[in-house]
Amino acid sequence: MNLDFTPDELQFRDEARAFFAANVSEGLRARVRTGTRLEPAEYIQWQKTLAGHGWAAPTWPAEHGGTGWSPTQYYIFESESARADAPQQYHQGLELIGPIIFTYGTPEQREKYLPSIRSSDHWWAQGYSEPGAGSDLASLKTRAIRDGDHYVVTGQKIWTSYAQVATHMFCLVRTDTTVRKQAGISLLLIDMKSLGIRVRPILTLDERHHVNEVFLDEVRVPVADLLGEEGKGWSYGKVLLDRERGIACASGLRLGQYVRVVKDCARGVRVGRKSLLDTAIFRDKLAQIEIEMVALEYMGLRTLADAVAGLDSGPRASMLKIRWSELLQRITELWVEATGYDAANFALIGSNQGEPLSGNMPHPVMSYLHARVTTIYGGSNEIQRNVIARRSLGL
Amino acid sequence: MDFALTPEQHQLQNSVARFGREYGDFAAWRRMVAAGHAFDTGNWRHMAELGWLGIAIPERDGGLGGTPVDTMVVMEGIGCSLALEPFVSSCVLAPALLAGAPVAVRETLLPGIAAGEVFVTLAQAEPNGRFDLSHVETIAVPHGGGHVLTGIKSHVMDGATADWFVVPARTRGEMDDTDGITLFLVAADAAGLVRENMRGPDHRHNARLTLDGVAATALLGSLHDGLAVLERAVDAAIAARLAEAVGAMDALRDMTLDYLKTRQQFGVAIGSFQALQHRMVDISTACEEARSMTYQAVLSLSLPRLARRRAISAAKARVGQTGMFVGHQAVQLHGGIGTSDELAVSHYLKRLLMIDLSFGNADHHRALFTLAEDSLALEMAA
Ligand SMILES: Cc1cc2nc3c(=O)[nH]c(=O)nc-3n(C[C@H](O)[C@H](O)[C@H](O)COP(=O)(O)OP(=O)(O)OC[C@H]3O[C@@H](n4cnc5c(N)ncnc54)[C@H](O)[C@@H]3O)c2cc1C
Numbered sequence: 001m002n003l004d005f006t007p008d009e010l011q012f013r014d015e016a017r018a019f020f021a022a023n024v025s026e027g028l029r030a031r032v033r034t035g036t037r038l039e040p041a042e043y044i045q046w047q048k049t050l051a052g053h054g055w056a057a058p059t060w061p062a063e064h065g066g067t068g069w070s071p072t073q074y075y076i077f078e079s080e081s082a083r084a085d086a087p088q089q090y091h092q093g094l095e096l097i098g099p100i101i102f103t104y105g106t107p108e109q110r111e112k113y114l115p116s117i118r119s120s121d122h123w124w125a126q127g128y129s130e131p132g133a134g135s136d137l138a139s140l141k142t143r144a145i146r147d148g149d150h151y152v153v154t155g156q157k158i159w160t161s162y163a164q165v166a167t168h169m170f171c172l173v174r175t176d177t178t179v180r181k182q183a184g185i186s187l188l189l190i191d192m193k194s195l196g197i198r199v200r201p202i203l204t205l206d207e208r209h210h211v212n213e214v215f216l217d218e219v220r221v222p223v224a225d226l227l228g229e230e231g232k233g234w235s236y237g238k239v240l241l242d243r244e245r246g247i248a249c250a251s252g253l254r255l256g257q258y259v260r261v262v263k264d265c266a267r268g269v270r271v272g273r274k275s276l277l278d279t280a281i282f283r284d285k286l287a288q289i290e291i292e293m294v295a296l297e298y299m300g301l302r303t304l305a306d307a308v309a310g311l312d313s314g315p316r317a318s319m320l321k322i323r324w325s326e327l328l329q330r331i332t333e334l335w336v337e338a339t340g341y342d343a344a345n346f347a348l349i350g351s352n353q354g355e356p357l358s359g360n361m362p363h364p365v366m367s368y369l370h371a372r373v374t375t376i377y378g379g380s381n382e383i384q385r386n387v388i389a390r391r392s393l394g395l
Numbered sequence: 396m397d398f399a400l401t402p403e404q405h406q407l408q409n410s411v412a413r414f415g416r417e418y419g420d421f422a423a424w425r426r427m428v429a430a431g432h433a434f435d436t437g438n439w440r441h442m443a444e445l446g447w448l449g450i451a452i453p454e455r456d457g458g459l460g461g462t463p464v465d466t467m468v469v470m471e472g473i474g475c476s477l478a479l480e481p482f483v484s485s486c487v488l489a490p491a492l493l494a495g496a497p498v499a500v501r502e503t504l505l506p507g508i509a510a511g512e513v514f515v516t517l518a519q520a521e522p523n524g525r526f527d528l529s530h531v532e533t534i535a536v537p538h539g540g541g542h543v544l545t546g547i548k549s550h551v552m553d554g555a556t557a558d559w560f561v562v563p564a565r566t567r568g569e570m571d572d573t574d575g576i577t578l579f580l581v582a583a584d585a586a587g588l589v590r591e592n593m594r595g596p597d598h599r600h601n602a603r604l605t606l607d608g609v610a611a612t613a614l615l616g617s618l619h620d621g622l623a624v625l626e627r628a629v630d631a632a633i634a635a636r637l638a639e640a641v642g643a644m645d646a647l648r649d650m651t652l653d654y655l656k657t658r659q660q661f662g663v664a665i666g667s668f669q670a671l672q673h674r675m676v677d678i679s680t681a682c683e684e685a686r687s688m689t690y691q692a693v694l695s696l697s698l699p700r701l702a703r704r705r706a707i708s709a710a711k712a713r714v715g716q717t718g719m720f721v722g723h724q725a726v727q728l729h730g731g732i733g734t735s736d737e738l739a740v741s742h743y744l745k746r747l748l749m750i751d752l753s754f755g756n757a758d759h760h761r762a763l764f765t766l767a768e769d770s771l772a773l774e775m776a777a
Pocket residue numbers: 125126127128129131133134135136158159160161162204210211373376377378379380381382383386658660661665668670671727728729730731732734
């Protein structure tokens with residue numbers, strides 16, 4: 001057992017470090033450092049920067065235009081990225097549909113879609129959840145009926161992140177109502193410009209517009225945009241399970257950015273003659289979180305090592321997601337706490353709107369509020385626990 | 396021992412509940428905040444007509460001379476319906492701060508407060524003071540028979556709509572001294588006062604004040620020892636705030652329980668999953684705990700200072716924590732819909748977040764609790 005990188009890996013680390021030093025603009029760095037969530041345009045710009053360097057798809061194999069890196073290289077890339085206050089890449093195209101397309105898609109689909117995922121000329125939204133099908137996704141009702149060389153799709157999706165900017169949506173639909181729930185589901189690649197699609201915004205608790213309802217009314221989707229086989233849509237998600245390990249591990253690394261943000265904030269807050277950061281009680285809370293982050297990091301590293309060795313890491317991806325989201329919630333809570341009474345100032349009223357607010361508001365409160373969604377989306381933490389109990393503990 | 400309400404308090408509770416049903420409509424609430432209003436002036440007038448605004452004001456000053464339990468009953472209703480009316484600042488905090496004010500001041504302000512026509516709030520917090528009531532850097536210097544004030548008050552609850560501010564300022568000593576703090580009355584339109592209005596994540600309209608040689612309208616109480624009055628008034632306000640938290644928590648509990656019984660996934664109500672049942676039990680327990688703590692706080696208001704301080708800080712810390720737990724879990728158990736601005740759930744969470752923050756967070760009150768404990772122990776030993 002050792003933690004040493006090979007000489008090649010060390011060289012790669014230096015290369016990555018130099019890249020981030022040279023390519024993260026001050027503006028972007030400041031946004032990340034203050035815990036501001038990026039706008040889609042900023043994600044796109046960052047993706048283009050990476051693409052310009054040949055690093056658009058760090059988890060994809062080289063044959064599909066990815067970097068073909070080992071899990072260790074990916075880890076190095078992500079930790080250097082986090083260290084340099086670079087943003088994380090937006091994941092829905094790159095991690096949620098790209099791998100399904102290169103694994104199960106036709107050569108035409110790969111040709112048509114993969115390059116623009118890498119260049120971010122296409123923005124993909126995930127159209128899975130429905131009002132009646134959240135945790136119980138397999139009960140989804142959006143219907144796709146074959147009509148010649150098209151599917152006619154009618155139904156409703158909800159919580160669709162960034163549908164308002166998406167050019168495409170990968171969408172689970174029901175193509176057969178006569179078979180077992182999972183067996184009647186297919187995966188369609190839908191052009192958002194298609195007739196019959198209506199997007200309605202939903203504001204979330206952080207008062208931002210990320211998610212939407214997507215109404216599909218007799219939307220005609222070419223059969224050529226069926227991914228894989230009809231009725232197999234449900235099973236394609238499994239290629240993502242293995243990949244989630246890496247992503248979960250990378251997200252863990254990002255928590256360090258928040259620790260820096262919280263420390264910066266606490267350093268500037270006075271408690272009598274001291275700074276808040278120098279009070280025992282605050283230090284103690286921060287230390288507790290940092291200690292749990294070390295545990296998360298090493299869980300991640302072990303998982304990664306398993307991936308390198310081609311071993312099954314059991315439930316650890318789910319465990320990482322649970323621990324990551326819980327820690328994100330705690331660290332953003334601590335950020336709000338550090339902010340003190342400034343947290344009560346979410347926005348200026350009246351003529352001076354747009355002026356900066358003290359305590360870096362509203363970012364602490366927005367981040368805290370947005371962190372609440374991380375234990376709900378992508379399979380709620382309750383569902384993750386069910387999965388661990390059932391699949392790996394045999395309960 | 397008796398935790399029961401009197402028949403009159405029951406009646407008040409019923410009328411608060413009726414008010415909540417008639418005026419506490421969430422759709423109307425959303426429209427109101429979207430229009431940028433601080434609160435519903437119609438509701439406020441109605442509350443005045445019902446006499447509630449004068450509950451904490453002595454009868455001789457045009458109020459009802461009610462008890463802290465009466466205030467608690469009203470505040471629970473306010474918490475339950477997410478009402479943004481500035482009840483605590485104008486109708487609990489201000490009357491307590493004005494307790495020692497000159498008769499002329501009381502005569503001008505208190506009947507107006509009870510009638511819902513005058514708004515008064517406390518401008519205490521300063522940029523470097525965190526939550527400490529004795530941290531006062533704002534200075535007051537004698538001038539032309541009165542005082543002029545200079546300093547910054549960084550978080551003034553309900554400050555955007557107030558007509559008057561009660562401003563603690565330093566008349567002698569160092570910035571953290573307990574002695575040398577004097578309470579002044581300052582008009583919102585006084586020359587030299589700049590007010591920046593802000594709204595909270597809970598849509599309350601607060602303010603930040605910059606005072607540059609502002610002439611005080613009056614000195615409230617006695618010179619140099621305003622801290623005791625300030626502390627007592629804040630304790631009464633905390634007790635009221637906690638009752639609001641209890642109302643909000645109970646509302647969230649009821650909504651969540653209802654959702655667990657109606658939301659279907661996997662062909663069954665999600666309330667049939669044991670993991671969620673246990674969470675729901677923890678939510679209900681937290682509500683019970685918060686209510687118990689709030690009673691404890693309300694009943695302590697008449698106790699000697701240290702006992703009162705101990706009780707209030709214990710309650711403020713614990714209700715804050717249980718409130719956050721209930722807020723977080725209510726969102727979690729609602730799933731995606733719990734995170735939507737269109738549903739009341741997350742707005743209650745934000746309100747509970749702000750209640751946890753108001754008058755100092757749990758860390759602050761744990762420290763104050765320890766201070767009170769230690770002093771009580773010393774008193775016992777002596
Ligand atoms: C900000 C945000 C962004 C999202 N983005 C997308 C997106 O881009 N695309 C997309 O398709 N979806 C997206 N989602 C949807 C997300 O995946 C769902 O919200 C999630 O799967 C939960 O479903 P639900 O909201 O219907 O809650 P429900 O499934 O109704 O769950 C309600 C509660 O019950 C619990 N629960 C349910 N079943 C069980 C069980 N068997 N045992 C124990 N507890 C259980 C849940 O954990 C939750 O606490 C997003 C959600 C959010 C909040």
